[in-house]
Amino acid sequence: MKTPTHHLLSVSFAHQAQKQAAEAFACEFNLPCQALHKAQSELTLNFTEMQLELIDLSQNMKLSIDFVGGSLGHRKKYGGGKGQTIAKAIGIKQGKPVPSVLDATAGLGKDSYVFACLGCPVTLIERSPVIAALVKDGIERASLNIEFTEIIDKGFVLHNCDALEYIQAIESNNKPDVIYLDPMYPEKKKSASVKKNMQMLQKLLGHDLDTDKVLEAALDKAEKRVVVKRPKGAPVLQANKPPTLNYESKGTRYDVYIIQSR
Ligand SMILES: C[S@@+](CC[C@H](N)C(=O)[O-])C[C@H]1O[C@@H](n2cnc3c(N)ncnc32)[C@H](O)[C@@H]1O
Structure with missing residues (x-):
């Protein structure tokens, strides 16, 4: 699968409990991974307990998918x-x-x-x-x-x-x-x-x-x-x-x- 090479993108995790899943994704697609509070890229795919979300740190915006609500x-x-x-x-x-x-x-x-x-x-x-x-x-x-x-x-x-x-x-x-x-x-x-x-x-x-x-x-x-x-x-x-x-x-x-x- 095509790897996202976008330099603006990283993977992050909200808590230690999501660290392993975040690291596995980051490793598969060759992306940097760190705790959310350390993320420096403009966009980060953030693993949380509740959901997966794409965060635009420059605009403080979050995107996740909710098919029910x-x-x-x-x-x-x-x-x-x-x-x-x-x-x-x-x-x-x-x-x-x-x-x-x-x-x-x-x-x-x-x-x-x-x-x-x-x-x-x-x-x-x-x-x-x-x-x-x-x-x-x-x-x-x-x-x-x-x-x-x-x-x-x-x-x-x-x-x-x-x-x-x-x-x-x-x-x-x-x-x-x-x-x-x-x-x-x-x-x-x-x-x-x-x-x-x-x-x-x-x-x-x-x-x-x-x-x-x-x-x-x-x-x-x-x-x-x-x-x-x-x-x-x-x-x-x-x-x-x-x-x-x-x-x-x-x-x-x-x-x-x-x-x-x-
Ligand atoms: C404008 S968005 C589609 C929005 C969608 N109709 C919706 O309702 O949410 C276009 C999407 O198509 C994907 N895409 C474009 N070309 C593609 C291809 N050849 N194979 C698979 N996905 C592709 C892009 O990655 C992007 O996520």
Whole structure:
């Protein structure tokens, strides 16, 4: 797995009890490790008794994943539903079976979680070991909650690997209905619309410049459609065909490529 070489990143632990786990992660990915109060890098992946968290020490900001409470839990209870734009984009229709979704750029797993709440079995692919570790921790904590059991039972499986390799290896009898892509997009300066969490992600990961290739592979391996999430006004990704249609919601566009039956 690709090692995060970001010089701004280290691993830390809140108490001695988490030292061993933190050191094991740091050793696997060749990162410095120390107690939190000694951390000097801008970003640190901090092991605590309660959760795994990414801390931006320069802005005193913390990011951890909560699939049960917080904004995601709120969206599950009160938002969403089959009428939301993202549901239409992946082809959800009243009275039709829900599609299986391969989220090839899972990030913090928010969109994946929306698909799961709509009833879809979801496979999450995330290449950053740091982000994947945060999502894995979120899944493990949520699994203790009865409300999350249904989602786990339908399928909510994370793989820390590169999407291009994963997609290329999909066999013809095992194609996901939908392959979903939401690459990091170069933002103009620090716009107010870039949420704080996304700013931390941009600091850690930079921009995804190789998504055209992932899209080509996805067009070959999706059973029904490929969906690419873009900021409104952004150019479409390069591919050997244009999107079949698109959906727009506040600030976001979903480019949909319908796969003709082969
Ligand atoms: C904008 S974020 C996705 C946010 C996500 N949709 C959410 O709802 O939280 C893009 C993520 O895709 C990951 N990514 C980009 N290219 C990838 C690839 N080829 N394989 C696996 N992950 C990739 C990046 O590491 C980053 O975490």
